[in-house]
Amino acid sequence: MSPARTAALTVAAMLAFAANSLLCRIALRDTHIDAASFTAIRLASGALMLWLVVRVRGGLVGPHGNWPSALALFAYAAAFSYAYLTLPAAAGALLLFGAVQATMIGYGLWRGERLDVVQWAGLTLAGGGLVGLLLPGLAAPPAGGAALMIASGIAWGVYSLRGRGAGxxxxxxxxxxxxxxPFAAVLGLAMLPRADLDAAGVAYAIASGALASGLGYAIWYSALPGLRATSAATVQLSVPVIAALGAAVFLDEAITLRLALASAAVLGGIALVIARRGVGK
Structure with missing residues (x-):
C-alpha cells in the first residue's frame, strides 16, 4: 500500500471515529430518539455494513467473533449512548479516549510491562488531566454522564484487548x-415504555452505525497494515481533538479553558507513554 493511500485511509478513519461522538450527541440532544433505540439501530446498521463489506471482499462472517467480545461491544455502545444524553460531545470523546487508553495501559502493567520514568510522568500527567476535567465546578461535565462514558471506554478497551491477534x-x-x-434487543425491550423515535434520530443512528462505526472500522483495518504499531496508536490522539473542533462548529459547543487544558494533559501524557514504547524498536 502506498504512503498516500495509507494516509488517506487513516484520515478518513479518524474523521469517522470522531463523527460517532457528534452524531450520537446531536441525535440525543436535538431529536426525539431514546438512547436504547439509538444503540440498537447503531449496532444493527453497523452489523449490516460490516457484513456487506466482508461479503464484497469474498469473506465469511458466521464463524468469526465470540460472545464475550460481543458483550463488551454492546456495553461500550450502550454506555456511550446513555452518556451522551448529558455530556457535551468534546468532553465525552476525551473521557472515552482516556478510559480506553488507561484500560489498555493498565492491562499491560498487570501483565508485567514496565514503564520508564518518562512514561510514568506521562501517565501521571494524563491522570491529572482527567482529574482536572472531572473536579466539581461550573465547567465540569455531568458526573453521571462522565461515569457512563468512562465505563464505555473501559468496555471498548476490553473489546480491543480481546481482539488482539484474532485474525x-x-x-x-x-x-x-x-x-x-440480541443484547441490544433485550435493552430495547426493557426500555420499551420509554422508547421514542423520529426520522431525524433514526437517520443519525444509521449514520453512526453504518458509516462512522461499520465503514469507519473497515477503513481503519485497511489502513493498519501500512502503519507501525506506535504510529497507529499515536494517530488516534487526533480523535478527541477532531471531535472538539466538530462540536464547536456543528453543535455550538464552547471549547472551555478547562477542556483545553485537560485535553493537552491527557493527550500529551498518553503521547509520552506511546512514543516511549517505540524507542529502540
Whole structure:
C-alpha cells in the first residue's frame, strides 16, 4: 500500500471515529430518539455494513467473533449512548479516549510491562488531566454522564484487548456486531415504555452505525497494515481533538479553558507513554 493511500485511509478513519461522538450527541440532544433505540439501530446498521463489506471482499462472517467480545461491544455502545444524553460531545470523546487508553495501559502493567520514568510522568500527567476535567465546578461535565462514558471506554478497551491477534479484524468485528444484536434487543425491550423515535434520530443512528462505526472500522483495518504499531496508536490522539473542533462548529459547543487544558494533559501524557514504547524498536 502506498504512503498516500495509507494516509488517506487513516484520515478518513479518524474523521469517522470522531463523527460517532457528534452524531450520537446531536441525535440525543436535538431529536426525539431514546438512547436504547439509538444503540440498537447503531449496532444493527453497523452489523449490516460490516457484513456487506466482508461479503464484497469474498469473506465469511458466521464463524468469526465470540460472545464475550460481543458483550463488551454492546456495553461500550450502550454506555456511550446513555452518556451522551448529558455530556457535551468534546468532553465525552476525551473521557472515552482516556478510559480506553488507561484500560489498555493498565492491562499491560498487570501483565508485567514496565514503564520508564518518562512514561510514568506521562501517565501521571494524563491522570491529572482527567482529574482536572472531572473536579466539581461550573465547567465540569455531568458526573453521571462522565461515569457512563468512562465505563464505555473501559468496555471498548476490553473489546480491543480481546481482539488482539484474532485474525481478520473486519470479519471478527462483523461477527461481534451481529452477536451484539440480541443484547441490544433485550435493552430495547426493557426500555420499551420509554422508547421514542423520529426520522431525524433514526437517520443519525444509521449514520453512526453504518458509516462512522461499520465503514469507519473497515477503513481503519485497511489502513493498519501500512502503519507501525506506535504510529497507529499515536494517530488516534487526533480523535478527541477532531471531535472538539466538530462540536464547536456543528453543535455550538464552547471549547472551555478547562477542556483545553485537560485535553493537552491527557493527550500529551498518553503521547509520552506511546512514543516511549517505540524507542529502540
Amino acid at each position: 481478520n479484524a473486519t470479519s471478527v468485528t462483523a461477527g461481534n456486531f451481529i452477536r451484539a444484536l
